[in-house]
């Protein structure tokens with residue numbers, strides 16, 4: 001067991017990399033997918049079920065937990081790991097992104113953001129310093145800088161000003177984070193889809209120095225082509241010996257394309273959120289289980305999948321419990337989708353280690369029918 005945070009690369013194949021992030025709470029195999037645990041729970045899953053899908057790390061959130069139940073309360077109760085019964089690594093986002101997408105009455109200044117809670121309308125403030133304090137109180141292993149993610153569409157001047165504010169906040173985050181052995185602070189690159197701004201942001205972050213670097217400001221509606229356009233150059237601007245985290249991504253084909261371009265870590269609500277609505281991801285594409293065509297289908301969702309939904313139930317049963325609104329429906333499909341995402345990451349790690357990522361990518365796309373199956 002290590003007392004430090006470290007990252008080691010085991011193999012590369014083109015720009016794709018596979019390796020291990022070591023933390024005092026456990027190792028994270030990269031490329032890694034991180035399930036979203038917004039309010040101290042991965043919805044519809046027990047922590048042991050999340051671990052059974054193959055997840056080495058999950059996400060928590062400053063914004064949600066500061067509003068409810070409160071960061072000081074979580075700290076009094078032993079920290080987020082104890083609170084939610086997950087003893088492996090946790091990464092927490094810094095809250096700025098969620099304020100801009102969820103909170104009311106927002107006011108953005110050089111100091112930070114003030115806002116009213118989307119839960120009860122109470123007034124709150126987030127600054128780089130307060131975000132670092134909250135993430136320390138939660139006890140998260142990997143802390144994100146407090147940043148501003150501009151909403152698209154935004155003109156280059158607005159994106160530049162926002163990125164420069166985020167870089168000043170990154171400096172303040174680093175100072176407030178202090179020296180915490182075994183814990184990591186990640187800088188977040190901004191700059192929209194403008195190469196020069198992405199370069200300016202990367203240089204500013206490297207000058208400050210972080211344990212890892214996130215590519216932020218994407219998966220905000222720009223579309224896959226524009227996102228891949230940025231990923232064709234942005235990861236290379238970041239230190240190759242530190243983990244690279246692409247925030248908020250994505251659909252399975254987004255994930256394959258991002259790993260191909262040098263990304264090591266990703267998060268997305270998609271597998272869990274769509275699981276609750278009846279969308280199942282399979283190697284042959286997406287299955288909408290509520291569709292009438294599945295009502296009499298005795299086959300499992302995906303005969304090659306080892307999850308409880310595929311091992312124990314038919315499509316007909318899953319169709320029935322979704323139509324009936326039974327709780328087990330969201331549980332089974334969330335479990336399946338998270339397992340599918342983890343199996344996808346495991347397959348990519350193996351392909352990179354074997355030098356066969358190109359073949360993996362060809363097979364991945366060949367198997368997927370377009371649209372619903």
Ligand SMILES: CNc1nc2c(CCc3ccc(C(F)(F)F)cc3)c3[nH]c(N)nc(=O)c3cc2[nH]1
Nearest residue numbers: 036037038059060061093097149216217219248
């Ligand atoms: C969906 N697209 C997207 N998500 C983005 C996120 C949120 C990531 C996140 C983290 C934790 C959770 C939790 F609920 F599990 F806690 C949920 C989501 C970003 N976060 C920051 N800080 N900067 C960005 O520039 C940024 C860009 C993002 N594009």
Ligand SMILES: [Zn+2]
Nearest residue numbers: 305307310336
């Ligand atoms: Zn399954």
